[in-house]
Amino acid sequence: MLRRTVNFFRGSVRLEVSGAFPERFLNLCAQNGVVFWAVEWQDEHCLRLTVTRSGARRAAPLAEKVMCTAVPARTSGVPFFLGRFRRRYALLAGLALSLLAVCVFSRFVLTVDVQGNQNVSTAEILTALRRQGLRPGVYGPGLDEQQIINETLLQLPELSWMSVNLYGTRAEVLVREAVPKPELVDETVLGDVVAESGGIITHMEVLEGEAARAEGDTVVAGEVLISGNVKLEGPKYGGGVDLGWQQVRAAGRIWARTWRTLTAEIPLQVQVKELTGEEQSRWSLIFLGQRLNFWGKSGISYEQYDKINTTWTARLPSGREMPLALSRETLREYTTAAAQVDRAAAEQLLRDRLAEALALQLGDGEAVRTDYTVRERNGVLEVTLLAECREEIGRFVPWEGVQPQ
Amino acid sequence: MERKGFLEKTAEVFDLPGDVVAGLPRIELTGSRELRMENHKGILAYGSQEIHISGGKLIIKVRGEGLELKSMNASQLLITGSITGVDLT
Numbered sequence: 001m002l003r004r005t006v007n008f009f010r011g012s013v014r015l016e017v018s019g020a021f022p023e024r025f026l027n028l029c030a031q032n033g034v035v036f037w038a039v040e041w042q043d044e045h046c047l048r049l050t051v052t053r054s055g056a057r058r059a060a061p062l063a064e065k066v067m068c069t070a071v072p073a074r075t076s077g078v079p080f081f082l083g084r085f086r087r088r089y090a091l092l093a094g095l096a097l098s099l100l101a102v103c104v105f106s107r108f109v110l111t112v113d114v115q116g117n118q119n120v121s122t123a124e125i126l127t128a129l130r131r132q133g134l135r136p137g138v139y140g141p142g143l144d145e146q147q148i149i150n151e152t153l154l155q156l157p158e159l160s161w162m163s164v165n166l167y168g169t170r171a172e173v174l175v176r177e178a179v180p181k182p183e184l185v186d187e188t189v190l191g192d193v194v195a196e197s198g199g200i201i202t203h204m205e206v207l208e209g210e211a212a213r214a215e216g217d218t219v220v221a222g223e224v225l226i227s228g229n230v231k232l233e234g235p236k237y238g239g240g241v242d243l244g245w246q247q248v249r250a251a252g253r254i255w256a257r258t259w260r261t262l263t264a265e266i267p268l269q270v271q272v273k274e275l276t277g278e279e280q281s282r283w284s285l286i287f288l289g290q291r292l293n294f295w296g297k298s299g300i301s302y303e304q305y306d307k308i309n310t311t312w313t314a315r316l317p318s319g320r321e322m323p324l325a326l327s328r329e330t331l332r333e334y335t336t337a338a339a340q341v342d343r344a345a346a347e348q349l350l351r352d353r354l355a356e357a358l359a360l361q362l363g364d365g366e367a368v369r370t371d372y373t374v375r376e377r378n379g380v381l382e383v384t385l386l387a388e389c390r391e392e393i394g395r396f397v398p399w400e401g402v403q404p405q
Numbered sequence: 406m407e408r409k410g411f412l413e414k415t416a417e418v419f420d421l422p423g424d425v426v427a428g429l430p431r432i433e434l435t436g437s438r439e440l441r442m443e444n445h446k447g448i449l450a451y452g453s454q455e456i457h458i459s460g461g462k463l464i465i466k467v468r469g470e471g472l473e474l475k476s477m478n479a480s481q482l483l484i485t486g487s488i489t490g491v492d493l494t
Contacts, residue, residue, distance in 0.1 A: 027447030030477045039474040041451055 011077030013056035014038075018046040019068025028062045029055075053079055108288075109138050110169040110323050117175050120158045125175060128155045134173075136323035137288025140166050170320075185249075191398035193226035193250045195219045199258035199393055209250030219256070225394050226250040254394035257368070262357055264350045265382040268343065271336040278302065278333040286311075286325040302333040343381065347374055350383040358387055365391025430460035432491065440467055440484045440491070448474070448482075456484060466492040 017025050022045060029036055034055040040048045051059055056072060063070035085091055112134060114122045129135065132148040145164040153162055160178035164171060193209065198220040201213055209226040213219055228250040232243035280302075282295040308330040314322040351372055358367055369388040374381070416423045424431040424444055431443040446459035453472050458465045472486035 023448040023451045026451070026474070026477060030447070030482070031479045033479065035476075035478065037476045039451070039477075041453060047451070 007052075007077065009078050011053035011075070011079035012050050013053060013072050014048060014050050014074040014076075015056065015059055015070045016042075016046065016048050016073045017059075017063055017068050017070045019063070019066065020045060021066060022047045022068055024066040025059075025063050025068045025070070028066055029059065032058065032062060034058050034062065048073060053077065106168055107140055108169065109134070109140050109143075109166070109171045110136055110288075111320060112136060112171045112173060113320075114173045114175065117159075117177060119177055120156060120175070125152075125156065125159075125173065128152045129173065131155070134164065134171060135289055137290070140169075140171075187249055189398045190228050190247045190249050191396055192224045192228045193252055193254065193394040194397045195221055195223045195225055195254070195256075196393045196395045197221050197258050197260075197391075199256035201225075201254060201256045202390065203255040204252065205254075206252040208252065209248050211252075219393075225254045226252045228399065250396065252394060253392055255390060256393045258389045258391055258393065260358065260361065260385075260387045260389055262354050262385040262387070263382060264354050264357075264385075265380050266341065266346050266350060267380050268341050268346065268376070269338055269379055270341055272339045273304075273306070273334040274337050276333045276335060280331045282329045282331070284327045284329070286323075286327055288323045291327075300331060302331060304334055304336070306332045306334060308332065341381075343376075346381050347383060350381065351385075354383060354385040358385060358389075362389055362391050365389055428461075430463060430465065432465065434488065434491065437469075437488045438485060440488055441481065442484075443481050445480070445482055448477075453486070458482070460493075464494045466494065468492070 019025065026036070026039065026047075026049070029051070034051060036049045036051045036055065038048075038050045042048060056070075059070045112126060112129060114125050117125060126135075129148065129152055132151045134143060134148050143164075143166070145166070148164055149162045153159055158178055159175050161176040163174040165174070166172075192212075199218070201215050201217050201219060204211060204213075204215055204225075206226050209228050210230045212224045212227045219225065228248050230246045230248055232246055234241045234243055280300070282293070284294060285292045309327060310330070311325050311327045314324040316322060354372075355370075358370075367387045367389050371386045373384045373386070375384075376382070413423060413429065415421070416429075423429040428444050430445055433441040433443075435441070442458060442460075442465065444460070445465075446461055449457035449459050449464065451457075451474065454468065454470060456467045456472050456474065458467065467484055467488060468490040469486050469488040472484055472488070475483040475485045477483070
């Protein structure tokens with residue numbers, strides 16, 4: 001088996017030797033070190049034997065010496081198989097180019113893989129890396145990884161650590177996100193807690209300062225609810241002499257019943273798109289981040305059009321994206337025409353929008369009761385939301401002109 | 406010839422291996438399927454039933470069925486097949 005394998009890689013030739021005394025040829029081969037095997041006697045003056053590729057070249061002159069002729073009957077082995085391609089120049093050129101491409105392209109970064117990010121988007125990190133020169137198509141050995149890491153971390157303060165590893169054509173970027181800094185209250189800034197909006201106070205939690213209003217009071221927007229000026233009263237039997245005033249940073253939570261009015265409107269007649277059926281496709285190839293357009297410099301003849309982009313990215317069987325993509329840009333012409341809006345659908349749309357806006361304004365608060373009024377005026381549908389809410393209205397406002405302590 | 410005869414006698418007197426000292430042919434038969442020969446002087450005749458090998462002063466005739474010269478070089482050869490007899494002449 002081993003010998004067969006060796007002969008397969010070395011190559012062998014089946015020779016047909018014919019002459020008056022073929023056995024002399026065998027003796028001559030043996031004396032001259034021409035290795036042969038599988039001798040097969042055809043008849044008295046003809047035999048076949050197998051020799052190595054180099055032996056075949058030496059066998060012909062030896063055969064002539066003993067007045068025989070040695071003709072190759074069959075060749076086998078790797079050298080003869082490869083020899084068939086010797087004159088196929090295009091194939092050889094392709095092979096050489098392939099090898100060159102493997103050698104050269106393996107030095108370039110083809111994919112950038114970001115791992116370890118949760119809140120910071122991959123696109124954001126890739127954009128920052130691209131600014132520093134790390135992008136598909138860049139020459140790998142020319143990158144200064146440490147410089148890229150330092151500059152990118154400066155650009156993205158949300159990241160606390162980064163590592164760039166080059167594995168052939170793949171750049172692996174590992175990141176760790178920074179723990180967000182908690183918001184600190186500056187206790188040196190003094191001020192009051194005032195009402196953000198008007199209402200009836202239902203509950204008060206005064207943490208610092210002196211309550212300026214009580215539960216059940218009606219307040220308007222901007223009115224002081226908790227004062228930062230605290231009067232220090234004297235002892236009960238001290239002759240009625242107060243100790244003076246102390247300025248503090250007022251803090252507390254004030255809950256109140258409030259009423260909010262929100263309005264939204266929509267025209268009942270709108271302009272809608274109507275496709276004319278005319279469309280134009282433009283193809284482009286994106287390789288290593290560079291776009292190659294196939295449409296030249298032809299302009300767009302449509303006055304109004306939609307642009308739809310579809311991109312097909314080449315992927316490896318493992319799902320990894322390659323820096324090669326085919327993009328199609330479809331331009332569809334349209335014209336505009338007036339159309340009547342469905343009134344019920346428009347009303348429901350406005351109601352939903354108003355409810356969303358109210359929820360956004362209330363934050364932690366809640367709407368106790370809502371009431372919608374709908375009216376149509378000059379072709380415009382108007383929906384008004386009147387909501388009774390329970391929300392926190394206290395907001396800290398620092399004193400103006402007072403230096404922090 | 407004279408010299409070889411002398412070497413043969415010397416090997417015999419001093420109890421030395423003749424194939425080493427005098428270059429005499431050495432034949433090794435393994436069962437009846439394989440014959441290995443050293444110090445041969447070439448093939449004289451070849452056939453599937455009989456192969457004649459030169460051993461210098463001797464001619465070795467290997468008889469059998471389906472005889473085949475498996476391999477051969479300047480000093481050794483290997484014959485396989487069903488060997489029925491070996492004659493020295």
